[in-house]
Amino acid sequence: MNELAELIRREIKQGGDLSYARFMELALYHPQWGYYERPAEVAPGNQGDFYTSVSVGPLFGQMLAFQFASDLVALGGKCQILEAGAHDGRLARDILTWLDRQRPDLRATVEYWLLEPSPRRRQLQEVLLAEFGGRVRWFDSWSAVPSSGIRGVIFGNELLDAFPVHRLAWNARSRVWEELGVTVAGPGDGFTWTGLALPANGEPHPLAPILPEALLDVLPDGFTTEAGPAARSWWRQAAGALCAGQLLTFDYGLTREEFFTPERGRGTARAYRRHQVTADLLADPGGQDLTSQVNFSAVREAGEAAGLRTTTWVSQAQFLTAILGRILAARESFGEWGSAQNRQFQTLTHPEHLGRPFRVLGQSRP
Numbered sequence: 001m002n003e004l005a006e007l008i009r010r011e012i013k014q015g016g017d018l019s020y021a022r023f024m025e026l027a028l029y030h031p032q033w034g035y036y037e038r039p040a041e042v043a044p045g046n047q048g049d050f051y052t053s054v055s056v057g058p059l060f061g062q063m064l065a066f067q068f069a070s071d072l073v074a075l076g077g078k079c080q081i082l083e084a085g086a087h088d089g090r091l092a093r094d095i096l097t098w099l100d101r102q103r104p105d106l107r108a109t110v111e112y113w114l115l116e117p118s119p120r121r122r123q124l125q126e127v128l129l130a131e132f133g134g135r136v137r138w139f140d141s142w143s144a145v146p147s148s149g150i151r152g153v154i155f156g157n158e159l160l161d162a163f164p165v166h167r168l169a170w171n172a173r174s175r176v177w178e179e180l181g182v183t184v185a186g187p188g189d190g191f192t193w194t195g196l197a198l199p200a201n202g203e204p205h206p207l208a209p210i211l212p213e214a215l216l217d218v219l220p221d222g223f224t225t226e227a228g229p230a231a232r233s234w235w236r237q238a239a240g241a242l243c244a245g246q247l248l249t250f251d252y253g254l255t256r257e258e259f260f261t262p263e264r265g266r267g268t269a270r271a272y273r274r275h276q277v278t279a280d281l282l283a284d285p286g287g288q289d290l291t292s293q294v295n296f297s298a299v300r301e302a303g304e305a306a307g308l309r310t311t312t313w314v315s316q317a318q319f320l321t322a323i324l325g326r327i328l329a330a331r332e333s334f335g336e337w338g339s340a341q342n343r344q345f346q347t348l349t350h351p352e353h354l355g356r357p358f359r360v361l362g363q364s365r366p
């Protein structure tokens with residue numbers, strides 16, 4: 001029996017239909033049965049449901065460490081690298097291992113901080129990172145981070161695409177965006193989609209995308225898209241915590257315009273199980289990964305509104321290739337680069353693998 005499905009059914013019966021964002025929040029993050037709370041089987045890579053740049057091998061972390069080290073030296077003084085959504089801690093381990101080997105001079109000045117709301121995830125990370133001792137610190141929320149803020153780098157890999165999203169469908173006849181919610185299909189049954197009530201005052205839905213009238217004139221009835229206020233608000237908080245340095249994210253995502261093309265008419269929310277995309281987002285809550293493309297325009301605007309300047313907006317392939325150029329220019333300071341590194345680099349940058357779908361947004365505090 002799926003206990004989480006039972007719990008969601010109860011919540012719907014007691015409080016009414018749920019937004020997809022609430023369904024996704026429970027399915028991914030319920031403290032006991034959420035997908036990201038289940039320990040072993042949610043290891044990214046061959047055994048898990050999804051690949052990440054980290055599961056390709058240690059090269060991703062090593063290249064980031066190389067880049068961060070030179071950014072932090074340029075900043076000078078005591079600095080932090082803050083990673084959010086560190087999952088099993090492997091990326092942190094890859095970065096810290098490289099720093100210890102190649103840049104022991106930074107040991108006294110650079111701390112590694114992890115932002116981890118889940119006590120269970122934190123425990124797993126603590127075990128993996130035990131060897132790095134007091135240089136690693138955990139915080140469960142932005143409010144727990146010292147009020148002096150962060151000097152250095154705040155970053156996440158595939159964090160924003162795991163935040164809950166709302167689903168909105170265009171009603172061409174009445175020219176309004178309606179929110180798709182989740183309801184119970186029948187007695188003891190699974191879940192199905194339903195329209196949520198529109199705002200009572202006749203106002204547009206508060207999360208409705210702002211689009212030119214000319215585009216709305218041709219948008220087909222039922223065109224579906226997502227709104228991700230949680231990702232925007234997370235980025236705004238991260239921007240607020242950054243007192244000097246940069247805020248970076250590695251994610252798959254689109255610009256606002258790229259969402260509104262004919263092939264994306266059913267939205268970009270997806271479910272993954274064993275590397276296969278499954279059509280049913282509502283099946284087996286807690287048993288499959290739920291995700292959607294990040295709206296990079298919205299995230300970028302949130303950072304700029306918080307006073308940051310956009311410095312990087314490239315594909316992962318471009319980002320890593322630029323770092324490779326710097327590594328080649330200072331070869332002896334990187335460490336080994338042989339056939340294993342070549343293979344990993346190809347997977348990380350190949351357009352058909354992680355190179356093109358993954359994009360990097362970087363903003364800094366001027």
Ligand SMILES: C[S@@+](CC[C@H](N)C(=O)[O-])C[C@H]1O[C@@H](n2cnc3c(N)ncnc32)[C@H](O)[C@@H]1O
Nearest residue numbers: 036052054084085086087115117157158159162
């Ligand atoms: C797709 S996984 C990240 C994969 C991992 N970064 C990697 O590179 O392999 C998303 C992670 O974000 C974490 N997460 C979700 N909300 C978060 C938040 N508000 N702050 C920090 N981490 C969060 C989840 O627990 C989950 O481990």
